[in-house]
Amino acid sequence: MIEVRKVYKSFEEVEVLKDVSIVFEQGKTNLIIGQSGSGKTVLLKSIVGLHEIDKGEILYGDKNFSAMNFKARKEIRKEVGMVFQGGALFDSATVEENVMYPLDMFTKQTTEEKIERANFCLNRVNIENANSKFPSELSGGMRKRVAIARAIVLNPKYLFCDEPNSGLDPRTSILIDNLIKEITEEFQTTTIINTHDMNSVMEIGDKVCFIFKGEKYWEGSSQDIFDSDNQELNNFVFASKLTQKIKKMRS
Numbered sequence: 154m155i156e157v158r159k160v161y162k163s164f165e166e167v168e169v170l171k172d173v174s175i176v177f178e179q180g181k182t183n184l185i186i187g188q189s190g191s192g193k194t195v196l197l198k199s200i201v202g203l204h205e206i207d208k209g210e211i212l213y214g215d216k217n218f219s220a221m222n223f224k225a226r227k228e229i230r231k232e233v234g235m236v237f238q239g240g241a242l243f244d245s246a247t248v249e250e251n252v253m254y255p256l257d258m259f260t261k262q263t264t265e266e267k268i269e270r271a272n273f274c275l276n277r278v279n280i281e282n283a284n285s286k287f288p289s290e291l292s293g294g295m296r297k298r299v300a301i302a303r304a305i306v307l308n309p310k311y312l313f314c315d316e317p318n319s320g321l322d323p324r325t326s327i328l329i330d331n332l333i334k335e336i337t338e339e340f341q342t343t344t345i346i347n348t349h350d351m352n353s354v355m356e357i358g359d360k361v362c363f364i365f366k367g368e369k370y371w372e373g374s375s376q377d378i379f380d381s382d383n384q385e386l387n388n389f390v391f392a393s394k395l396t397q398k399i400k401k402m403r404s
Contacts, residue, residue: 154179155200155311155343160209162192162199169195171367173209180341181359182334184348188389192367194315197347201233201313202226213311231259234304234342236314236333242288242296242303248275249284252303259307274302278332294325298332305336312337314346318353326350330357351390354378363389 155177162170169192177183187193198204200211202218211219213229221229234255242251252271256262262270275284278298288296297317304312314333318326334357337344348354354361358375363386371383378390 154214156212158210161207162195162204163207169367173369175362175369177343177345178360179343180338182337182344182346182357183360184346184354184358185362185364186348186354187364191364193347193364197315231307232310234309234312236300236304236317238316238319242299244288247285247287248299251299252306255307270306274306278302293321297329309342312342312344316348318350
């Protein structure tokens with residue numbers, strides 16, 4: 154579990170996050186949604202420590218991450234996996250080397266142990282016979298799956314995904330969504346996904362938090378969205394033709 158308590162964050166004179174409090178649950182896919190510029194990316198980066206918050210607390214379990222020094226945070230980060238928007242694979246490294254990178258950074262395993270673990274994670278995301286390939290030789294969907302394999306190689310308690318479906322076709326997006334959902338349930342991670350993809354929200358949104366102008370305006374499950382009377386949420390969600398059609402079918 155990760156808990157955000159009354160968090161504020163500003164850049165110079167601009168207040169980006171205002172009194173945000175959310176509990177992200179273990180073993181569930183927790184989605185953060187909102188318009189561009191709403192503050193959802195700043196919130197995600199604040200939770201992982203890429204931005205220092207101005208006020209409030211961020212807790213990983215019962216540990217106050219926001220009050221920790223660099224050394225203490227490093228211990229927490231060993232339990233964190235991150236899937237970046239563009240995959241963020243190292244172009245000059247092979248698939249195997251990319252997946253092994255966190256093991257090189259945080260463990261003292263032998264090379265054989267690292268390779269075995271990397272292969273396990275690659276198999277888990279359905280990547281086979283690609284260990285020696287470079288990212289440029291892979292499709293967009295395969296690069297995202299390699300990025301997920303790297304994110305789970307340390308068997309993290311916490312998994313963060315920043316727009317994991319960005320740049321992918323609808324079919325591949327569904328595959329990535331299902332994979333993240335399966336891994337979340339299988340390993341009982343606390344998974345937080347920053348997304349604007351309403352298909353993802355409807356398919357895997359165990360918990361959905363809507364951020365509007367830096368504030369938490371609404372939270373609930375993907376099914377609760379259809380019954381919400383929050384006007385800003387409805388304006389955001391039902392701008393999609395697909396969700397308009399679904400809502401009409403349900404009414």
